[in-house]
Amino acid sequence: MSLLKPFSKLPGLCTANILLVESEEQFQQSLADALVEETAVTVNVRLAKSLPLPMENEESRPRIDLVVFIINLTSELSFQSAEASLKYLDPGYFLGKVCFMVTNARNASVPTERLDAVRKLAASLNCPLLFAEDQTPDGVTNATERLLTILKVAAGLVPMATALYLSNLTRCTVPPDIDQPSFD
Amino acid sequence: MAAKLNLSGPPDSDTSSPNDQSVSSRSSNRSLRVADKERRKNEADDPFVLALKYFSDVEAGTPVYGNDDVERNMVLVEKVAYSKGLSPETISIMLEFAMSLRMGTILCPRVLKCLIPATVVPQEAVVRAFVWLGVGKIPVSTQILFIKWVLTVFDMIDAKDQLRAIYGFIFSFVTEENLCPFICHLLYLLTRKESVRVFRVRKLLELQSKLGRQPFLLNLLSLYKVFCPELVTLSIPSRIKSVFRNHNMPWRSALIAVQKRDGSQAASSISLASTIQDKTNPRKRKHCHLVLPALCSVVNKEAQIEPSSSRKVVPLVQLHSFDQLLENMHRIELPAQMGSLLGSSLALQYLDCVQDESALLRLNFWLGYALHEEFLFCGDGGASQNSEEALQFLNKLLSTQHFLQEGFSSSEAFLYKFLNVWDGSLLRPQILGLLSNIPVIPSSQIRLLLFEPLMQLFFTSSLFFKCGLMECLNNMLLKWLTWHSVYALEDDLDISLNSHTSINMTLSGFKDSVMELVDFVGRLASVGLQLEGCHSLLLSFILDFYETVCDTFLKYGLPLVVIPPTGVFYPALFASDPVSVDRLAYIMYRYKVNLTSAKSQEKEQAFHISRQTFREFNHYATVMVNCLWNSKMFQPGMGIQLGEELLLKSNVPQYWASFDLVHHPAFMSYAVDFHQKCWPGRKDMDLNSIKHSKPWSWYLEYLFSQGYDGLKQFVQSNISRQKAAGDGQGNSLST
Known part of the structure; x- marks a missing residue:
């Protein structure tokens, strides 16, 4: 049981490390495969089912630049697991080094309350909330690109931009309560 | 089948009412008769025909429990229904059987659930069923089920005239609280101008005071208001919270399965199994197809034949040319779908x-x-196997909107929701195309509806998405401005945009919205350029946008001038490609033309351009002239200031000249080229020699001859060269 800290280790040269947390372990593998294809920088991908991370690899584990919680909206458990994992992160991570990625948001079986709950969670932590189409190859490629965009900034590889700066622009806002025609 | 034969038969069979299309009445055609005989023989053995016979003949009061016949026959009908769908006659028989409650109320829902039409639903059957509904023995839940069924198959009912004839009868059910939402939906579909009456409006208003502002009542009332605005004085919110719910649970998927199988003959036992599974799990939906239905007539055949009919209507499908359309404009019957x-x-x-x-x-x-x-x-969950269908559907929608030159309000409402769950790549060209068609949003809502979701997408997505979004926002602005210039009324105070949705907006409201949009793009552009390292592709899309913005006054008659933020101006000025600098020069030139013209008209036309805008423009113009022309970079009072020691430390010789037209990274290659052409014999290159009066004007001529018209216009409009070259003046627009 330990807190994961953003600045406890030194960064590597031209290296970005990303941690994908997903309780169902479905989407993270395909994402990881696509992420390591990146050639401009060395991307290390770490996978976890939930936090806290085990103690044994503590020494060899690189500094994690970005933590991504993948939430499958069709499963309540997936959301609860992500929520429970959050408290094992050092508060420093919430300055732009955490993001949520949601899958299956357009599914008919998703209760709207769950999407709202995820939005509220992301908004309360000032984190970006990304939506991904995990079932099509194009969707996976796109999700990878977007994660890399954030990761490069979080790892300090983009000049003139910091993680906090970017997250200030991309963070999720309060769930929209739009007075507009809806069809459900 | 029977109906088709009837149509092609001899004229005398046309006079017989559709109800007694008994086989024997067709007698003239010998071969037909033989075929009929054959068919009847087959039918006699067909257990399905027997089952139907059972249901049409069964006596009232026959018990259901322990009755093996009814169970067996029911299963037969269900099987046919879920595999092929039921023929119109079968639907009549089964609906009559169910609604007459001949075997009690237990079977009724089960029958209703399997009423899946193969082709059409006969109108008479529905009308009869409504009559049974009036008898009042049917439990409420079954009544609701029946109306839901009517709503689901509404488009497949072969004609609507008789249903419209009993409009008043259907309307009377509105007072039943449980039925009300569904009845309202049905009435919504049936309503025509003549059905709107004072007493109905009054009844609905009365209901509204009792039930509260229910969306279904509001929707029906809004339709009434469209037809007869004088009868409905109630103010109806422009955006009603929710339109009618979907009542498709038990039938929709089965219906689609049946239709799909009809379309593609690849029927197999597997799909049969899957439809039956769907039935056991009604919540599971199948992807419904987005294929646009063919335009088909719904007008009853009798109505067409009867010449004496005073209200003769012409279905759209019968019209083939624009002339015909014009002739029949007043009596067109819209298709059901x-x-x-x-x-x-x-x-x-x-x-x-x-x-x-x-x-x-x-x-x-x-x-x-x-x-x-x-x-x-x-x-x-979006694993759309039918993405090809979705693509075609959206493309069709896009071309329709281009044809009409306006967006549909429903696609607008859809986009606001979709943007919140979009991953930024799914159907990107189509979604961005639809997005650029949305009408002007009031400035109070624009942030929530548009900016928040777009900002998150923009900053987390790739360069190409950023460029695509810039293009989309540019198109959106162009459309807004065009609408303004077309619809702006004479007195310039009130414009009604989008004639159909009748959003009325004051000029200042419209200006606020445009301002919000331009500011938003300015923010996106500044930070986007910073994050992408001033990528020239992105810069080019951003300059596209500002080419629209700089001409708002002269081209579109909108008294509003917004100057680009520094985050756009400086990256464009110091860009390493000459095209960007040239375009910036063109944009600044257009700003000047717009501002001068606005200044001269300001008095007579009573509008006001902020002095701050003039000041900003003058500042930029001065910076540009000083930097490109006068070689006076980093002077106090300019946008960029660096400490003297720091500049010396950098060891750049003549740092103040490093961005003039000779040394600017974008034009350096031209300077070198010019130098070689001008002094072919010279061994050592001295670019500064270009700055002497004569070569300088030659150099300018040379640059302009390379196609840098923007630069030319900028120089000609801002710099007067009576005196020695290199002594240009700053801009002279006083504030």
């Missing part, structure tokens, strides 16, 4: 020029529903 309008340019022309808003309302309703079902509420 409004979606079919999208495929026909004639129908769109009708939509565009007709004042009747009910057509657009119905189309919007259908469209909103289809978009919601297909893209926001997918059965399989």
